[in-house]
Amino acid sequence: MSLGIGMVERYVLQRTMASLGAALAVLGSMVMLIAFVDIARNVGTRADINFFQLLYLTILQAPATILVLTPFIFLFGTLGAFVGLNRRSELIAMRAAGVSAWRFILPAAMAAFVMGVLTITLLNPLSTAMTAQYETTRDALMENYLKAAPKGTWLRQGDDKTQIVIRARARDQVDGSVRLRGVSLFVYTLNSKGVMDFSRRIEANEARLEPGFWRLIGVREATPGAGAIRSESLSIPSNLDDRTASERFNSPQAVALWRLPTTIARTEDAGFSATPFKLRYHQILATPLLFAAMSVLAAAFSLRLMRLGGLAALAGSGVALGFGFFFFNELCSALAKAEVLHPAVAAWTPPLVALLAGFTLLCYTEDG
Known part of the structure; x- marks a missing residue:
């Protein structure tokens, strides 16, 4: 078995990455299509814009939505990878050879954690910049409509x-x-x-x-x-500058991670509630743990159902699990915005619950 050390991890990791890529392609295509239809309905009917301008707005908006749904990519991608291994009886062969489930699940979880770190350091700044550009471009295209709309802008400054x-x-x-x-x-x-x-x-x-x-x-x-x-x-x-003032107009999703602490401090100094920005800040920081939790939970579910049989039940449980987690995450966010929960508690509770649930199921399945 000494020659197999590392080979199993690499093989399972390759299968998982391929499945994650497929899940990203499917989900990304769906998001792009839905975003294009939504922008065409909400912006295209109120401004004189052509197809290429609609496509440009869609490209600017889609990455932020995809990042919000990225936990589903790791959940369904990992499920898909282990379903494939189940169908080919490869997991059964690994278990029969004495390979522990922890050995081929933890590398996938660590890879998800690393991808989460890359997401918040590289993709998040790019996504927030594109979201800010989307809001600016949308407002410019809808200038005539927004002028007629009875909507004011509020700012506050001082010491x-x-x-x-x-x-x-x-x-x-x-x-x-x-x-x-x-x-x-x-x-x-x-x-x-x-x-x-x-x-x-x-x-x-x-x-x-x-x-x-x-x-x-x-x-x-x-x-x-x-x-x-x-x-x-x-x-x-x-005491405002152009960037800080513009961030007051934009949504928290349009403020990059590195700018959030400054935005939070200045918003509080001006007397406004910074809860949405604090919630966004902690949610971004919790992203690597969230990705790892989704991978562990999906893998644990697949192992449990592998012994019981029924891949159809596996897929149905995965879908139910994903929507259940989504609503739980949204509930925590709503409670934080209503200042019922602290933003840090609301942001870190869902991934911690998912990770502990995955580890609990793994311990029950693997160690009895």
């Missing part, structure tokens, strides 16, 4: 002495700079009692974010008990 709440009827980017139109600024200052009091309100036709300040155009400024003062332009200090 321990001054807080400014900013509301705008519309926003866009000009030469990479954030521009707001129909702007209202509500300025609060800290009084002698340590309480924020309303000090003045500023209305402006346009506000453009420059390095270190907002440049306001067409300004009307009013303070309590005094009349309005008009001016052509006015500069307001700001």
Whole structure:
């Protein structure tokens, strides 16, 4: 058996990687098709765009969706690999030769963990950049529709002495700079009692974010008990930059892992809840463990059902397991967004539960 050490692991790992590739191809094709139809319905009916623009938006949006569904790739891909080994009686031969199940399952789990690390270090930044570009391109194509939509933009900035709440009827980017139109600024200052009091309100036709300040155009400024003062332009200090301000507009999925800690800190400093960004941050960090857990759980399920027989039951149980995990993960995310659970607890609980369940089933199956 000394010659077989390493050969079994490599063979099972090769079969697993091939099955994961097939699962990725199938799931990716389905996501692309569904995303294209969804964008054509939601964007194509509200903007004058052609087929190639729809395809471009689909390519930008699809990677983020595929990454969300990647646990299913590892679950169904590993299931498919071990189903194939079952059909060819290769697992039975390995077990008859005295090869422990831990020996050919753990390498697949470790490979899934490594792929998870590569996902959060390489694919996640690429996906978030494409998502941000998708949102920017979509808004640009739907500019006329969004102008007519009654939707405002809210920002907040400040420090321990001054807080400014900013509301705008519309926003866009000009030469990479954030521009707001129909702007209202509500300025609060800290009084002698340590309480924020309303000090003045500023209305402006346009506000453009420059390095270190907002440049306001067409300004009307009013303070309590005094009349309005008009001016052509006015500069307001700001601790925001173009990238940080744009991240406030984007969803957490459009912020890269390396930018999330800074975004969380600045969001909390501005007085907003950073729970969605914290949840996203911990979910990304838990990705390698999640991938490994899905591989272990799928392999454990296949071993258990191999002894009982019935590959149809195996496939049905795998599908049920996948949807059950998905709903459990979504439940934890919803509880975190409602601030019922801490974001770290909500992000790390599903993969830990899946991993412990897989190890428990493996111990029961392998060690009795």
